[in-house]
Amino acid sequence: MMMTLQAEALLREASAASGLEDFGPDTFREPLRRLVHALNTEARLSADGLRAQHARLVGLLVNRLRVEEVYRLHPEIDSEEIAVAVCIVGLPRTGTTMLHKVLSSDTRFLFPRFHEVRHPVAPDSLRAGAPDDRIAQVEAELKWIVATSPELAAIHPLSSTGAEEEIGLIEHSFYSTSPEAFNYVPEFGRWLGAQDNRPGYSYLLRLLRLLQWQKRRAGEQVGPWLLKSPHHLHYLDLLLECFRDARIVLTHRDPVQTLPSYASMIVALNHLGCETVDPVAVGAYVLERFAASLERATAIRDQFPERFMDVAYRDCVNQPLEVLRRLYAAIGMPFTAAVEVAMESWLEENRRDKRAAHHYAAADYGYTDAGLAQSFAAYRQRFLQN
Template sequence: MSKPQDIVFDDLGNPKLTFLQKLALGGSKNAKVNLDKESILTSAKEATGLSDFGGDDFHEPLEVLINDYVSDDGLSGVGRQQMFKDLVRCASNHLIIQDRIKKTPELATTELKKPLSVSGLPRSGTTHLVNLLAADSRFQSLPLWVAQEPFHAPGKEKASGGLKFGARTLARFLKSGDSLSNDDPRYLRCSARWSGMQIMGPDLAAMHPMNPDHIHEELELMTFDFGCNQFEWTSMVPGYRDYYFKKDQTPHYEYLKTVLKLLQIERGDDRSWVLKCVQNPEQLLVLKSVFSDATAIITHRDPVAVIQSTATMIAYGHRILRLSVDPRLVLNYWTDRIEALLKACVRDRKVWGSKQSMDVMFHEFMAGDMQTVEKIYDLHELELTKKARQEMDDFIKAHPRGKYGRVRYHLEEHFGVRPEEIRERFDFYYKAFPVKIEV
């Protein structure tokens, strides 16, 4: 196997745009985007053929989000279009799920079997861990294409010829590895979105691949109720962030649980779920309340390394979503954000007792992922069978670290901040968890 290619950004703050990036930004510059609630909800109704949202509790968070987007004069035309598409997709899913709730009487008696829940800082190994665990066929999980669109709208179960041709042509051209035989329109749309992301951000796969088959996090399901911090990852939404902090997130976790039950019924599958969510560390009390019998695995990493990686990834995405890139602004936002998340994690960690939870240090997991898995299975009281080991070994061989290249991060060069300036803010976290200092 060849050595992973190093990816070094020398243009994070002043992007050197590709021809296609310039074309997309230029073509969308004067595009009219109706970022208002009525346009979004009407578009969702037209897309699904449904009209019953099941109440208007989601209107308030949606309005807060829209206000942030409209007030943000730094969004590019592509950014405005993307925010509109995302909100329409979320509202469409809300309609479809409400329709499923009405048509599924067995929902009231359906239970989830002792989920295995991975929680942790972004960029702390959660993606690799959940995909590794999900390789065990005794679990059911949430591939991205299902997370983004759990159910079909009534009468829209078949893909058009144009969708099949377009999605597969892009997948072949980009050699993305996406399935060329899955005819589900939800899969094809997810594949097309991933192709678009690769075209607009060629190095994104090295930081966080978003191919349809990779196991994603259930946070995506909460976006349909407009209640989670996922929206912070795609745009600058300080108003929504503050709104989120003030609100009890229990209703949104209950909504998540309902969607998982609906999926379980749809699949005719009562296997335990393996889940993953980077929001959970700041919602441990809510997680415990809603998923009381879960086994909680909480990953930890040097916050400076996490912030460096997170800020680099988001600043890279800003070259297409925003009119200009301000790396220091991104770094400051996410330093504050991760500090708030970790303070909540340290404060509430004890709500999950040692018989039901464990902490995983990133450096230990990277040094021996299967040793970590063995400890998790012991805690979860599940035998790590020969078959499960083989399934995980097959996954590791197919997904070597650095498969898409290795990003080389430079905190001082890219963001003008020394590691010590950030580290001193996280003394409370270093005292609570023995993470290895990386930067």
């Protein structure tokens, strides 16, 4: 009989591995317990998948312990002021990643890098002179992911030091939609969606303060933050509450195109660690989750129109520099000649035709064009008619 995950055992293992005991605010314990239950009962994990989830959960808990230890050693971290200039939000596959990556070529922005998301605490923050092997660890992880699922490189480019979504930081709070990407855990997702997710955003802010302090300490220029994650589509009200000066860029593309593409990515991720994957069940849950969230997000957008900027996917593809100029004007930052050159270079080096084609069929996930069009009729009528 295959072993199962146990929340208390994971906590003990993390403490033993780190030699630390303070996990920070206890708000993470209930979502951790719920997630562990879902992984044991819903996810249909393979033996390799179970080992991977075990390692991932212990890693998150070890990171929490290290975060609290750094805060204990350096209480001045709490004084770091976080200014978020831009946060990119939208349905997956709507150009959020492209916008995020090209904006990250502007060195005035701070942003979480992949190795910082996976391992937020720099070793020398705990022990002076300690070597930093985080990049090597993440490169080994990415090499395994691409070897196991080559199609992921065509769907979503990965880099150990590149700009990465802050969803990986939020994941340390366990109020995160990340588990829904790697595992079929719909009951956990529904439970999470019904909770007050403020603890997730509070912990994100805690980790951004830590990252900013570490960057300042390392001699990096500290400026406004650039954030991005489709996760925020579910919790736009909390995003606005947490980052009161941020301009939210909402990306728009026809869900008839985006939902099948995203479902195919989730199926590919599920195959990394699940014994069996039901593409139709995955498709149904993806539709359920995002149809409700998009409706709620639109209502919140209408309450605070001055906080938002709408960007069409076709404009990101066909006239990206015009989109970027408009964004810089909206946030009051100069769009300098040097920034334009850097962004033109990034766009040329990362053209979509330089990656392998991403093949999928909507029917594989139980979708029809007519059904998706009906599910998102109001959204399509409002944002996709021009």
